[in-house]
Amino acid sequence: MRSNMSSPQQKTIDLNLMRVAIGLAERHVGCTYPNPAVGCVIVQPVNGQDPPIMVGRGVTAPGGRPHAETLALAEAGHRAQGATAYVTLEPCCHHGGTPPCADALIQAGIKRVVIAAIDPDPRMDGGGVAYLRRAGVHVTQLTLPPDLAQRSEAVIAGFVKRVTTGLPLISVKIASSLDGRIATGGGESRWITGAAARQYGHLLRARHDAILVGSETACRDDPALDCRLPGMAAFSPIRIVLDGRLRLPIAAQLGQNAARLPTWLFTDGAAAHPPAHYQALKQTGIEVIETTRDNSQQLDLTKIFTILAERGVTSVLVEGGGQLIANLLRQNLVDRLYWFRAPVIIGGDGVAAIPTAIYPTGLALADFPRLALIRTEIFGGDDQGAAQAGVQAGVQAGVQAGARSEGQNSLVEKLEVYHCLRYG
Ligand code: AOF
Numbered sequence: 396m397r398s399n400m401s402s403p404q405q406k407t408i409d410l411n412l413m414r415v416a417i418g419l420a421e422r423h424v425g426c427t428y429p430n431p432a433v434g435c436v437i438v439q440p441v442n443g444q445d446p447p448i449m450v451g452r453g454v455t456a457p458g459g460r461p462h463a464e465t466l467a468l469a470e471a472g473h474r475a476q477g478a479t480a481y482v483t484l485e486p487c488c489h490h491g492g493t494p495p496c497a498d499a500l501i502q503a504g505i506k507r508v509v510i511a512a513i514d515p516d517p518r519m520d521g522g523g524v525a526y527l528r529r530a531g532v533h534v535t536q537l538t539l540p541p542d543l544a545q546r547s548e549a550v551i552a553g554f555v556k557r558v559t560t561g562l563p564l565i566s567v568k569i570a571s572s573l574d575g576r577i578a579t580g581g582g583e584s585r586w587i588t589g590a591a592a593r594q595y596g597h598l599l600r601a602r603h604d605a606i607l608v609g610s611e612t613a614c615r616d617d618p619a620l621d622c623r624l625p626g627m628a629a630f631s632p633i634r635i636v637l638d639g640r641l642r643l644p645i646a647a648q649l650g651q652n653a654a655r656l657p658t659w660l661f662t663d664g665a666a667a668h669p670p671a672h673y674q675a676l677k678q679t680g681i682e683v684i685e686t687t688r689d690n691s692q693q694l695d696l697t698k699i700f701t702i703l704a705e706r707g708v709t710s711v712l713v714e715g716g717g718q719l720i721a722n723l724l725r726q727n728l729v730d731r732l733y734w735f736r737a738p739v740i741i742g743g744d745g746v747a748a749i750p751t752a753i754y755p756t757g758l759a760l761a762d763f764p765r766l767a768l769i770r771t772e773i774f775g776g777d778d779q780g781a782a783q784a785g786v787q788a789g790v791q792a793g794v795q796a797g798a799r800s801e802g803q804n805s806l807v808e809k810l811e812v813y814h815c816l817r818y819g
């Protein structure tokens with residue numbers, strides 16, 4: 396048995412089934428906070444000459460429960476007896492509201508568990524593997540090839556950051572002209588990027604637990620901040636606005652939709668503001684959260700993100716404005732940058748994406764932080780239907796795919812790219 400488990404054929408089978416489990420997990424990235432999205436596939440036979448038969452599949456449910464293993468075991472029923480479970484994350488072994496997944500796997504008769512990553516939650520941290528092994532279950536942690544390792548890490552990146560640092564993963568989205576402008580000199584900004592790129596932006600919203608803007612953006616653009624991809628409204632993130640002066644109008648979309656979509660507003664000294672406006676904002680369904688200012692009299696960003704992590708939020712997408720993004724960069728809070736660039740040059744009278752200095756004056760160029768490129772996608776074409784299909788297919792397949800224009804569109808369209816960059 397054991398020698399077979401390490402045979403090259405078995406390793407290939409293991410990697411293929413883990414690929415399926417990771418694909419399942421990817422479907423629920425952005426809607427399982429405070430928990431990570433985990434995928435689980437259960438197959439029979441454990442270890443035979445015949446191709447394995449999939450008897451159960453599960454992905455952590457929206458809201459974080461039930462866990463993936465519970466759902467996969469329920470689907471497998473008695474066929475879990477003697478089977479192998481492929482789980483993207485070490486099964487839990489803590490006694491929360493319900494018995495741990497490790498127990499459920501043991502009781503169902505699972506003989507072998509294959510995992511992609513150890514759960515960094517201090518309540519687990521290898522404990523789940525030890526627990527299973529003590530019960531006689533054979534546990535394998537796979538060494539993944541680079542493409543799978545990158546996907547596996549991306550799925551749990553927010554959760555890992557939250558439990559290891561007490562802050563969520565912070566991503567910034569910027570959609571600019573080729574020369575880094577987010578509006579014309581006259582203030583026009585709708586739309587700089589095309590339909591496909593904007594739809595991809597909605598996919599990014601779906602993939603994050605929360606979306607955050609400053610009050611300047613909330614007041615000027617009146618954004619809804621939901622996910623408007625067909626069929627994906629349920630993936631809309633928590634909407635967060637930083638509004639120290641409490642100037643968000645009651646009629647703003649954020650207020651009007653607050654009964655339907657969780658909406659949190661951070662401010663300081665709410666009591667100091669006109670009580671009628673404060674009460675009216677709360678009556679829309681917006682949750683007002685009190686915070687404090689830092690030394691530069693801005694709302695304390697680290698404190699805000701700490702509060703978000705304490706509430707379980709694992710990932711936040713910041714959509715503006717420029718000043719807030721500059722502050723985040725200055726304070727070294729940004730983990731990922733999604734920068735969409737459209738094939739248009741606005742010129743120096745346009746509004747700069749990063750409007751203020753972020754590093755000390757006189758800093759030598761060699762000392763400016765260089766970002767590392769994670770991925771580049773090319774969008775293009777004005778065929779909205781095709782773009783939609785591309786984004787939807789990406790979701791279905793559990794991969795980050797947009798409507799690619801490579802080889803199909805003109806050079807100008809090819810200039811519309813987005814770079815996903817790792818900051819710091
Ligand atoms: C699993 N399978 O699908 C997930 C796991 O608060 P609880 O009781 O729901 O447990 C949450 C913890 O379980 C979470 O912090 C993480 O360590 C793990 N997540 N574990 O076996 C799953 N989502």
Ligand code: ZN
Nearest residue numbers: 462487495496
């Ligand atoms: Zn569990």
